[in-house]
Structures are given as structure tokens and as C-alpha cells.
Amino acid sequence: MRLRNQVGVMLAGLLCLRGTAGSPAVGKTSRQPAGYVYVVLWFDTEDYILPQSDDPAKRIADLLTRQGVRATFKVVGEKGRTLVRRRRLDVIQALQRHEIGYHANTHSQHPTVAEYESQLDWEVGAAEFTRRERPGYEDLRRIFGQAPTCYGQPGSSWAPQVFPALQSWGVKVYLDDAPHVGLEGRPFWYGGLLNIFHIQAGSDLRPNADWSNLAQVKANFQATYASLLQSGGGIVSLYFHPCEFVHREFWDAVNFAQGANPPRDQWKLPAVQAPPEIERNFRFLEGMVAFMKSFPRVRFITASQVLDVMPDRAQHHPFSIAELRQIASRVSPDVSFQVHQDYALSASEIFDLLNQFAASAIRKRPRAWHLRGMIYGPGWPGAELRQDVQVPWNQFVRTVLDVEGFLADHHQIPNVVWLGSKPVPPESYLVALAQAARALLAGEPAPDAVTLRPAHLAAARYVADDSPNLWEWVIFPPGFDAPQLMVLAKLQAWTLKPALLVDAHR
Numbered sequence: 001m002r003l004r005n006q007v008g009v010m011l012a013g014l015l016c017l018r019g020t021a022g023s024p025a026v027g028k029t030s031r032q033p034a035g036y037v038y039v040v041l042w043f044d045t046e047d048y049i050l051p052q053s054d055d056p057a058k059r060i061a062d063l064l065t066r067q068g069v070r071a072t073f074k075v076v077g078e079k080g081r082t083l084v085r086r087r088r089l090d091v092i093q094a095l096q097r098h099e100i101g102y103h104a105n106t107h108s109q110h111p112t113v114a115e116y117e118s119q120l121d122w123e124v125g126a127a128e129f130t131r132r133e134r135p136g137y138e139d140l141r142r143i144f145g146q147a148p149t150c151y152g153q154p155g156s157s158w159a160p161q162v163f164p165a166l167q168s169w170g171v172k173v174y175l176d177d178a179p180h181v182g183l184e185g186r187p188f189w190y191g192g193l194l195n196i197f198h199i200q201a202g203s204d205l206r207p208n209a210d211w212s213n214l215a216q217v218k219a220n221f222q223a224t225y226a227s228l229l230q231s232g233g234g235i236v237s238l239y240f241h242p243c244e245f246v247h248r249e250f251w252d253a254v255n256f257a258q259g260a261n262p263p264r265d266q267w268k269l270p271a272v273q274a275p276p277e278i279e280r281n282f283r284f285l286e287g288m289v290a291f292m293k294s295f296p297r298v299r300f301i302t303a304s305q306v307l308d309v310m311p312d313r314a315q316h317h318p319f320s321i322a323e324l325r326q327i328a329s330r331v332s333p334d335v336s337f338q339v340h341q342d343y344a345l346s347a348s349e350i351f352d353l354l355n356q357f358a359a360s361a362i363r364k365r366p367r368a369w370h371l372r373g374m375i376y377g378p379g380w381p382g383a384e385l386r387q388d389v390q391v392p393w394n395q396f397v398r399t400v401l402d403v404e405g406f407l408a409d410h411h412q413i414p415n416v417v418w419l420g421s422k423p424v425p426p427e428s429y430l431v432a433l434a435q436a437a438r439a440l441l442a443g444e445p446a447p448d449a450v451t452l453r454p455a456h457l458a459a460a461r462y463v464a465d466d467s468p469n470l471w472e473w474v475i476f477p478p479g480f481d482a483p484q485l486m487v488l489a490k491l492q493a494w495t496l497k498p499a500l501l502v503d504a505h506r
């Protein structure tokens, strides 16, 4: 077969070219683990109803500034506008010394993010998030004089369509806590953003109902510190709300619970705690921060600084033939991410690299292989494959080039890969692609035929199945459920991979 021979000859050239170029990361001696416990301290600054919630935001910011700690204040758009309306320039200036994140435009007014996204598909959902939420983000940029670096959803109003929207705004970090996605309690990449989300370390450092557990959380931190250092360091995620230092009940629970949506002139003020209670709460925070600071290998970092200690080293990495061989050899019908010596690859990045390699081999255009930026998961469920499908090599070759065009144009994994008239799921195609790539990389002649077998996206197990406990937030209307959001979320498990720590603070 003419094409097969051409591919075989061309591959010999490629192997020679790549064998002398680049510096393969796999097998290279890795850097020592970071050896630091990085504490990301964040404050959801959201109450735009209770005027007494302005002062604690300022007091927290000043207290941390005095301690030399920079925190991340995730501010609600309406909160920022309210501070301006109340002429609280002093609060704005105190917060400006820290990093500003974004916590939605109006937070709990209905429909909240998951409510409006629950009825939308991938593309319209992303556009709708930008339409509704971008104005608040721009207001914060103007009010605080810095672009918010991260986003986190109101309550558990999480939705997958926000990720491409945030990426298009230049937001690179998702900072929050909820059960929708999680990678064994550690930071991860998902939807193109670094997720400090569903983090184990720090989850037992929160105050109890009467803020009386300072001794216990100190002991918990000591244990977390020791265990993180044992594994080379890690990230602690700890959050508070400035309003909880002064109120008895959340501002939104007294106004927007169970789907209620009263107009502004009917908003009620939540009850306030007594001054001694408020002082006790500040002593908790101050004591906790001073305690954490006393450990020699603790570093407080902001949301954007997590990108420095957990950079995505797969992006811009030149992949060698030896690396592609190793990547291809580790693809199985349980499609998932891979962790290599110096970088991790999501399933969509593996798909991208191997398809680029196969296409360049077919086109006889030897080149260096880099990730082509973000490749999202499919925006819609696709084909199912219940039994093996066999196609001739000449069809597989044409499909590789067709898929290459799809990736370049859509930056998304296709929900269906067409082998002539046969639609197959992208997971089955990836497994066959990896097998073909292995043969080509080994210098073997192309096979006569390619068999596509059932495969599944194993990485989807890190995305929760839809269930009522995902949507337990008191603000949601009774019985709120969003199964379609979790279907889309599982498709985005193509983009999931661990975030790896490097030692940026030697």
C-alpha cells in the first residue's frame, strides 16, 4: 500500500530528527519536592445588605497586612458597587493591598449560576455566563484597580460552562469548595483552569458555630503540616466570610432562601452578634494566622501565586519521540490523565498530541509537537460503541486528518469521530490512535486495518454523579436539580489532570 510505505519511510526520518533534538523530560532527574506548606487564605466578601459587614472586611485586610500576609478577597460585584455607594473608600483601599478575586455579580439573587446554566447547553451556557457575570467582574477591576485573578461560585451554584467563559476573560484559577469535582483532595486542572477546589488540607480548620475550637484547629493544622511535608509539600485552602464575623445569619439566607427573590426595597437585615462575640471571632482568625505563620515551612500565597508553584509544565513543552512513545504506550480503554516525571497530561491533551503526531506522519511534515492550547471535552454526549469496529488503514488515515481539522477549528474533543459512515466515541478512537502511533513510532509498517473497541472516560469518576446533595444550598428553590450540568461536567473530565507542585520558593 502506497500510503503505508510513505508513512513508514517518513517515520524513519522523524525518529532520526527527534532523536537528536529536544530534551526529553521523561527519565530526566526531577527537581526535589517543594518542601513547603502553601496556605491559600481566602475571604468570600459578599454581603451587600448588612452595612456592618463592611468593617470586618477592612479589619481582616488590615490585620493580615500587619502580619505580612497577603490573602485573596473574592468579592461579589454588587458588594464592590455597594462599597462605592456607601463611600467606603477605606474598605476598598484595605482590600487593595491584597489580591482580588470574583465571586459572581449578585451571588444569591435568582436565578443563580447553576439555575440559569441548568437549562443551557455548553456553548450558550458559556456565553450566558459572560453576559450575566462579566459586568460585575469589570466593575471590580475598575473599583479595585486590579483584574480579579480567580473565581468561585456562590454557595454550591457550580456549573461547567463557566470555565471556557472565565478562560476567555483571562481568569486562570478557580478557588472555592464544593463536591462537584475533586481529585483526591488536591489541586487539579479542569476546564483549562487551575482548581483549588474540594481540597482536603484545610477542610478541618474552619471555626465551629461559636468559634470556640481554636485549640482543635491548631492541632489539626499541625497534623496537616506534618503530613503535607512528608509528601514533599502541598496546598492548604482555608476560607472565611467577613460577614460571618459579625452576623448571626447569612445575609442571603434571610432574603433569598428557598428560591425567594424579593425586590431591593424589601430586603431584610440579618441579626448582628454582640461585641464580645465579634471580638472572639477576630481573636480566632488572628490566633490561627499567627499560629500557621510560626511554622518554618509555611508560605502564605494568593490565588495567582498558586500558578507559580503549580505551573502547567505540559504547555509549551516540546514533546520528543521518546515521550510520545511512552504517552502512547500508557493509553488504555480506561481513558484518563497521565502523570509523567515533570508534567501531567489530561486525556484531551494526550488525544491532541497523538493526533498531531499521526497527522504529521501522514502528511510527511516532521515537526516538533506541542500542545495547541486548551482542548475542551465534547459539548454534547456522542456515539456509543458496543462491539468492535474494523476499518481499513486508508480510512483511519483520512479520519486522523479530519480530526486534526476539528481540533484546530473547535479546540474541543469531537463527541463523535467518523470513520467513513461509522460514528465511534472519541475514547475508542483515542485507544486505536495510540495503538497505531505506537506501531508507527516503533518504525513498524502501518497495519492493514485498525480495530476500534469499546472504551470509556475513566477520568469522569472524579466528577460527581448528579444527586440532591450537590444542590443542598439553602438558596436554591426546593427540589432544585441539575442533571444536565453533571452530564456536561463529566464530558469535561477530558480536561482533568493533577496540578503538580514545583519548588518555586527555594
Ligand SMILES: [Zn+2]
Pocket: 044, 046, 103, 107, 153, 154, 155
Ligand atoms: Zn458566597
